[in-house]
Amino acid sequence: MSQTATNGAAGAAPAGAMGKRAGLILGALVVVALVALFAGARYGLLLAIGLGFGIALEGMRFGFAGPWRAMILRREPSGVLAQLLSIALVAVVAIPLLSSHAGELVGAQAPIGFAMVGGAFVFGACMQIVLGCGSGTLVNAGSGNPVSLLALPFFALGSFAGAWNLIWWTDLGALPILTLSGGAGLGVTLVLLAIAAAIFLWRAAPGTVKLSRRHAIAAVILALLAIGNLLVAGQPWGVVYGLGLWAAKGYAALGGDLSASAFWAAPGSMERVQSSVLTDYTSLTDIGIILGAFGVAAWRRGALATKLPAYPARAWVATIIAGFLLGYSSRLAFGCNVGAFFSGISTGSLHGWVWFVAAFAGAFLGIRLRPALGLEARR
Amino acid sequence: MTRTVTAALALAFVAALLVLDLARTPPNPYQAPALLAFGSGAAASGGFCGALPN
Numbered sequence: 158m159s160q161t162a163t164n165g166a167a168g169a170a171p172a173g174a175m176g177k178r179a180g181l182i183l184g185a186l187v188v189v190a191l192v193a194l195f196a197g198a199r200y201g202l203l204l205a206i207g208l209g210f211g212i213a214l215e216g217m218r219f220g221f222a223g224p225w226r227a228m229i230l231r232r233e234p235s236g237v238l239a240q241l242l243s244i245a246l247v248a249v250v251a252i253p254l255l256s257s258h259a260g261e262l263v264g265a266q267a268p269i270g271f272a273m274v275g276g277a278f279v280f281g282a283c284m285q286i287v288l289g290c291g292s293g294t295l296v297n298a299g300s301g302n303p304v305s306l307l308a309l310p311f312f313a314l315g316s317f318a319g320a321w322n323l324i325w326w327t328d329l330g331a332l333p334i335l336t337l338s339g340g341a342g343l344g345v346t347l348v349l350l351a352i353a354a355a356i357f358l359w360r361a362a363p364g365t366v367k368l369s370r371r372h373a374i375a376a377v378i379l380a381l382l383a384i385g386n387l388l389v390a391g392q393p394w395g396v397v398y399g400l401g402l403w404a405a406k407g408y409a410a411l412g413g414d415l416s417a418s419a420f421w422a423a424p425g426s427m428e429r430v431q432s433s434v435l436t437d438y439t440s441l442t443d444i445g446i447i448l449g450a451f452g453v454a455a456w457r458r459g460a461l462a463t464k465l466p467a468y469p470a471r472a473w474v475a476t477i478i479a480g481f482l483l484g485y486s487s488r489l490a491f492g493c494n495v496g497a498f499f500s501g502i503s504t505g506s507l508h509g510w511v512w513f514v515a516a517f518a519g520a521f522l523g524i525r526l527r528p529a530l531g532l533e534a535r536r
Numbered sequence: 537m538t539r540t541v542t543a544a545l546a547l548a549f550v551a552a553l554l555v556l557d558l559a560r561t562p563p564n565p566y567q568a569p570a571l572l573a574f575g576s577g578a579a580a581s582g583g584f585c586g587a588l589p590n
Contacts, residue, residue, distance in 0.1 A: 197568020260579050267586040298546045301539030306546055316585075327588070391573025391580030398585040403553060410560060423589030425581070433563035434553065438582040447550055451543055461540040487585065496585040506586070 174458060181452045188448070196435040202389050203438055207445015208452070209382045210394070214296045215450040217375035221290040221494040224372075225281075225520045232362035238354055239372035240499070245350045246380035247503035251387055252343040255504060264504025265393045267491030269511050270331025276319075276489030277497065277512040281519025283479040283486065284494065286527050291396035291493030294483065295443055299450030303465050304532070307473065308480030309400075315484025316401030317408065320426075321418040326489045337505040346505060353513075383503070390438040393500035396446075397487045399439030405430050472531035490516075 185208055193201025214220055224236020255264050267273070284290040289297045289305045294312055297305030319326075337345050358367060386394040405421055409430055415421040421430065434440040454460045487493040490512055492501060498516065501509025527533055570576040 195565055196563035197565050198571045199569050199573075200563070202571065254574070258574065261573060261576065263580040263584075263587075265584065265586040267588075298549075299543065301541075301543035301546065303542045306542050306549075309546075309549070323588070388574040389572055390582055391576075391578075392582050392584050395585045398583045398587075401585075402583060406557060406560075410556070420589045425583065425590040429583050431561060433561045434557045435563045436568075439584065444550055444554075447546055451547060454539065454543055461538060461543055463539045465537050465539065465542065492585040501586060508586070 178456055181455055185448070185452060192435055192441075196433060199389060200435055200441055203386070203441040204445045206382055206385050206389065207442035208449040209385075209445070210292065210379070210442060211296060211299060211446035211449020211451075212453055213375060213378045213382065213449075214292060214446070215300055215453040217371055217378070219372060219375035219379070220293045220296065221498070222284045222288050222293050222520075225517065226285060226288070226524060228357060228360075229520060229524055231365075232360055233365045234357040234361040235366050235369045235372045237357050238368045239376040241350050241354050241357075242368070242373065243376035243380045243383070244499055244503045245347055246377065247383045247387075247499075248343060248346050248350070248505070250384050251393070251503050252338065252346065252505050253340070254387070256339050261391060262387060263392050264336065264506060265395065265492060265496055265500035265509070266334050266336050266504065266506040267497070267501070267508045268327070268331040268334050269508045270327055271329045272326035272489040273331065273491055273508060274511060274515045276326075276486040276491075277515035278519035278522075279482055279486035280490055280493060281516030282523035282526065283483045283519075284516075285520045285523025286479040286530060286532065287476055287483070288527070288532075289483075291483075291487060291495045292446060293494075294480075295396065295446040296450040299447035300454035301451075301461055301463075304468075304472075304476050307476050308483065311477050311480030312484040313400040313404040315481035315486075316397050316488055317404030317484070318481075319485035319488025320398075320401045320405075320420045322420075323488055324419040335507040337507065342505045346502065349510065350502070383499070386438075386442065387504075392438060393496070393504050394442065395439045395492065395496040395500060396443055397439070397484065397493050397496055399434075399437055399441075399443040400484060401488065402429060402437055402440060403434065406434070469531040475530035475532065 189201050189205045192204050227233040228237045255262055287308050294305045294308055298309045383394045497509050497512040
């Protein structure tokens with residue numbers, strides 16, 4: 158997701174670069190082995206999957222916010238179509254498995270409600286303001302993007318606060334959880350994905366690449382990793398829960414009382430606050446994404462030598478607010494682009510579809526706000 | 537200033553998170569679940585952003 162022009166990994170690398178790259182590979186293997194040894198093999202494997210996500214997203218320059226922006230501003234459908242392809246590939250495996258292994262495997266299934274729709278809209282706007290979604294903020298922070306690095310801790314605080322108030326927001330009105338399951342559910346999901354793809358193709362500008370090779374490869378890799386996440390963790394790929402958990406742990410460490418929150422005082426939440434982050438699935442993949450993206454940035458010659466851009470003060474203030482809102486809104490929306498859109502749709506949750514529509518509408522607002530907030534030149 | 541600084545700060549953020557957490561809540565590998573949830577027979581129990589509190 159780094160937008161830096163670099164030499165890439167192609168071409169012969171000098172001896173120093175070779176040594177650095179060998180060190181990166183060795184470092185990754187050592188970290189995974191240490192987690193497997195001191196926390197458990199499943200957790201080491203989850204960290205490796207997280208590293209894979211980070212490497213794939215940064216290495217293939219693939220993501221969610223950028224492709225939506227490309228579709229809205231330039232009507233380039235390739236990235237969005239790749240997202241839909243990846244979701245379809247996961248759905249083909251995940252939806253039948255969720256039926257045949259109910260309980261052992263769970264989907265990203267959540268209720269549709271007023272707060273859920275509003276949260277998705279706000280998230281869609283904010284992810285365009287900072288040009289980083291749930292996964293994108295982690296990837297960009299790992300590769301040295303200063304906007305995402307600043308947004309990340311506020312994203313975590315927002316996720317913590319959103320979860321704190323989640324029950325109140327959900328009580329404003331929500332439907333029961335609606336899912337597309339079994340063979341019929343998979344069929345409906347694939348038809349809906351095909352309709353969404355057809356709409357984007359219809360809206361595509363003449364002459365644009367419909368699905369680039371790079372995006373197609375990234376879609377397949379992402380799908381394989383997401384399926385691996387489901388098989389290893391028993392739950393789909395997610396991002397936001399882990400960030401909120403980090404803030405909850407910090408709050409508790411500083412003497413804060415979590416019992417005042419219905420969400421954080423629940424036995425399951427409390428148990429995870431009192432357990433190592435190395436045993437929390439989304440924390441492991443989140444950490445892996447940051448480290449994987451860092452590894453790719455360090456691997457590429459010159460990528461980390463890029464000078465940081467200068468932004469006005471209002472851009473940094475906007476980043477802090479948008480970062481917080483990304484976290485808060487994604488909890489109300491029962492997930493971000495990963496937990497709700499990618500994993501929700503691919504595991505048959507109708508809330509994923511509603512999230513997609515609401516967040517895409519919010520993205521139009523975010524794209525308009527970004528230049529006004531000083532994060533890019535006015536068009 | 538270059539991205540080397542900000543990327544290093546991201547790594548420092550992760551390192552600080554892990555060190556502080558390990559100091560308070562060290563993991564216990566003897567309580568680790570099976571390698572794969574798939575086929576383990578155990579109910580999924582991880583935290584997830586789409587789930588209401590349990």
